[in-house]
Structure formats: C-alpha cells, structure tokens
Amino acid sequence: MRKTDPSWTQEIDRRRDALVALRRDFHRHPELSFEERRTAEIIGERLHAAKLEVRTGIAQTGVVGILHGDRPGRTVAWRADIDALPLTETLEAPIASATPGVMHACGHDGHTAIAITLAEMLAARRAEVPGTAVFIFQPAEEVLGGARPMIEAGVLDEPRAEEVFGLHLTTQMPSGQVMVRPGPNMASADAFAVEVRGRGGHGAYPHLSVDPVTAAAHILIGMQHLVAKEVSAQETAVLTVGQIQAGTKNNIIPASAVMRGTLRTFDERVRGQILERLGAFAADLARAYRAEARLELGGMRCPTVVNHEAETSFVRACAAADLGEDAVRPGQPVMASDDMCYFLRERPGCYFRVGIAPAHGRPAPHHAPEFEMNEDGLPVGLRVALGVMLNALAAR
Numbered sequence: 001m002r003k004t005d006p007s008w009t010q011e012i013d014r015r016r017d018a019l020v021a022l023r024r025d026f027h028r029h030p031e032l033s034f035e036e037r038r039t040a041e042i043i044g045e046r047l048h049a050a051k052l053e054v055r056t057g058i059a060q061t062g063v064v065g066i067l068h069g070d071r072p073g074r075t076v077a078w079r080a081d082i083d084a085l086p087l088t089e090t091l092e093a094p095i096a097s098a099t100p101g102v103m104h105a106c107g108h109d110g111h112t113a114i115a116i117t118l119a120e121m122l123a124a125r126r127a128e129v130p131g132t133a134v135f136i137f138q139p140a141e142e143v144l145g146g147a148r149p150m151i152e153a154g155v156l157d158e159p160r161a162e163e164v165f166g167l168h169l170t171t172q173m174p175s176g177q178v179m180v181r182p183g184p185n186m187a188s189a190d191a192f193a194v195e196v197r198g199r200g201g202h203g204a205y206p207h208l209s210v211d212p213v214t215a216a217a218h219i220l221i222g223m224q225h226l227v228a229k230e231v232s233a234q235e236t237a238v239l240t241v242g243q244i245q246a247g248t249k250n251n252i253i254p255a256s257a258v259m260r261g262t263l264r265t266f267d268e269r270v271r272g273q274i275l276e277r278l279g280a281f282a283a284d285l286a287r288a289y290r291a292e293a294r295l296e297l298g299g300m301r302c303p304t305v306v307n308h309e310a311e312t313s314f315v316r317a318c319a320a321a322d323l324g325e326d327a328v329r330p331g332q333p334v335m336a337s338d339d340m341c342y343f344l345r346e347r348p349g350c351y352f353r354v355g356i357a358p359a360h361g362r363p364a365p366h367h368a369p370e371f372e373m374n375e376d377g378l379p380v381g382l383r384v385a386l387g388v389m390l391n392a393l394a395a396r
C-alpha cells in the first residue's frame with residue numbers, strides 16, 4: 001500500500017482548523033433523522049462550490065456528490081451519516097447544541113465534516129485523482145431508516161460503485177488510533193413487542209379473570225432462556241426488554257400487557273433462530289396461563305455490520321502506511337447497530353472506527369447527554385479516509 005504523498009498530509013494540516021470549525025457548526029445546529037435540512041443544504045452548497053456533480057433530496061434529506069478525477073481509475077463510494085439524536089446536551093459551551101432536545105451525541109457531525117473536507121481536497125487536486133468518487137451523505141442513521149431508501153434511489157448504481165467505505169468515530173479509543181476489523185463489527189438490531197391478552201377483572205378474584213401480567217412476567221423470564229439454552233455457547237445474543245406496560249390500578253387485573261425490547265446478535269443465523277422461536281415461545285407460554293401472546297417485529301431493525309475480508313485488509317494496510325502499525329488495532333465488535341450494514345450487503349467494503357476519546361478522564365458514552373469528542377481525532381480520520389480513497393480509486 002502506498003503511503004499518502006506528504007503534500008496531501010500538509011494539506012490536511014492546513015485544513016485542520018476549518019475541519020474542526022465545520023464540525024462545530026454542525027454540532028451547534030443538530031437536526032433529527034429525516035429533518036437534516038440545514039445540514040443537507042450546507043453539504044450541497046460546499047460540494048457544489050467544489051464543482052462536484054450534486055444530487056439533493058435523495059431519501060428526503062440525503063445528498064450525493066460525484067467527483068470525476070482526471071485520471072482513469074475505479075468508482076468507489078464513501079458513506080457518511082449526518083443526523084443527530086433527541087437529547088439535551090449538558091455541556092455549556094459556545095459550541096454546544098443551540099437546539100434544546102437535539103444533540104450530535106454520536107459523532108455524525110464529525111463524519112459529515114470529514115466527508116465534506118475529503119471531497120473538497122480531492123476536488124481541489126482533481127488532475128491527480130483517478131477514477132470516480134461518490135460521496136454519500138445519508139440521513140436518519142439513528143433510526144436505521146436512511147440507508148435503504150438511499151440504496152433504493154440508486155446511489156450505488158449511478159454511477160456503479162465497486163466498493164464502499166466509511167468510518168465511525170468512537171470514544172472507546174484514544175485519538176490517533178483506528179480500529180479495523182474483518183467480519184462482524186456491529187450487532188444486528190430487532191425491535192420487538194410482545195402483547196399478552198387476558199381477561200380483566202377484580203384483583204381479589206383472579207380465578208374469574210385471565211391475568212396477563214403474571215403471564216407476561218413468566219414470558220419475560222423465559223425469554224432469557226432462549227438465549228441461554230437454545231443459542232450455542234460459542235455464539236452471542238442479547239435479548240433485553242426495556243419497557244413493560246399494563247394496568248391502571250393496584251387491584252385491577254388488566255386485559256392486556258405489552259413488553260417491548262430489542263434483540264442483538266452478530267450472526268444472521270442466530271438472529272433468525274431467535275426471532276423464529278420468540279413468537280412461538282411467547283404464545284405457548286401464554287397458553288399455559290390461559291392467555292394469548294402475539295409477537296410483533298417493527299420499528300428499528302437491521303442486520304449485522306459485516307466487513308469484507310479483502311477490503312478490510314486493504315483499509316488496514318492504508319491506515320498502517322499512514323499512521324504506523326501501532327495505531328491500527330482490530331478491536332472488539334460492539335453491540336450497537338448501524339445501517340451501514342445495508343451498503344456492505346450491496347457492495348464489498350469496510351466500515352472502520354476512529355478514536356476520539358478525551359486525552360484525560362473517562363469518556364462519556366455515545367448517545368449520552370454529556371458526550372464529547374476529542375477533535376484531534378478528526379484529522380486522523382480524514383487522513384485514513386484520504387489514503388483509503390486515493391488507493392481504492394486507483395486500479396489495483
């Protein structure tokens with residue numbers, strides 16, 4: 001793998017402050033999934049000014065920028081997600097979110113700023129750039145809703161991208177380091193609801209009713225055994241119920257109870273196995289209590305993020321050439337999910353992680369109101385992204 005020419009590295013140094021300022025601007029003005037209008041407008045304007053071919057309004061608020069290099073080469077896509085979360089930021093600083101109840105607490109402000117700067121850098125030196133770079137700015141990752149409509153709109157087909165790459169910032173590693181791992185990287189996610197129906201009545205006469213609360217309690221405990229006793233000990237799965245709703249008063253047996261939860265796995269077979277069993281298991285157990293249970297899947301669902309072997313070794317080699325071997329780690333898969341999985345199902349590619357942990361103290365987790373990033377990680381992410389794109393666009 002070719003180390004990126006030093007003139008590019010100097011260019012990153014020159015653009016560092018502007019990159020940070022751009023990220024802070026997005027951070028100050030966060031927008032929820034499918035509402036990223038200001039964000040999309042800025043992306044569109046910047047790409048347009050850099051003379052990329054720009055398409056807006058894809059999957060509502062998505063933007064695509066196409067850059068034709070002057071030299072022959074391949075067509076490769078770079079994907080960045082642009083949305084924020086429904087949280088009120090606790091940090092009080094001039095850069096903190098100016099919109100109460102909305103916050104960039106996952107780092108997507110950084111992903112957007114890196115991708116725009118990357119596109120601008122390549123556009124400024126188009127004469128040296130091979131092939132065609134497709135920059136995909138995807139809305140609504142946080143609701144796992146933006147990737148599929150972007151793909152259905154043809155963002156990987158016109159022009160046809162051969163590979164797709166992207167990065168996610170993470171406070172789980174220090175700035176200066178990147179995590180590149182083949183195979184499963186992020187868990188599948190399946191939101192589910194189990195509705196248990198009984199027959200309501202007086203709390204003093206349960207024998208005259210069918211108590212859905214007791215049935216639901218047994219189903220909840222029993223569900224954990226689906227993981228413990230039916231999934232091989234070498235596989236992983238997490239089944240969490242985060243919400244139970246039933247009843248109006250201590251001495252009234254309600255007619256129904258609803259439990260809502262999420263299933264996470266790293267393997268499509270395990271995912272399918274548990275989803276298939278969950279419905280029958282809940283129904284059979286409810287029947288033992290003379291109740292009825294129905295499983296409903298819906299809301300936030302997506303498969304595992306799986307990195308392709310060849311593209312992952314390629315990203316590893318690019319990152320090691322530019323940052324040094326010690327800066328590149330395989331890391332561990334995470335239980336969080338990301339709809340980048342859909343892009344990686346369509347094309348070979350690699351989704352890697354870039355460290356933004358603060359220099360001191362324990363980092364706040366992503367999706368927390370006190371989330372903060374170490375901005376020193378931004379130029380590191382940009383550097384790896386640039387190396388990956390320059391090498392991938394050149395025939396190899």
Ligand SMILES: [Zn+2]
Nearest residue numbers: 106142366367
């Ligand atoms: Zn997130």
Ligand SMILES: [Zn+2]
Nearest residue numbers: 106107108168
């Ligand atoms: Zn994220």
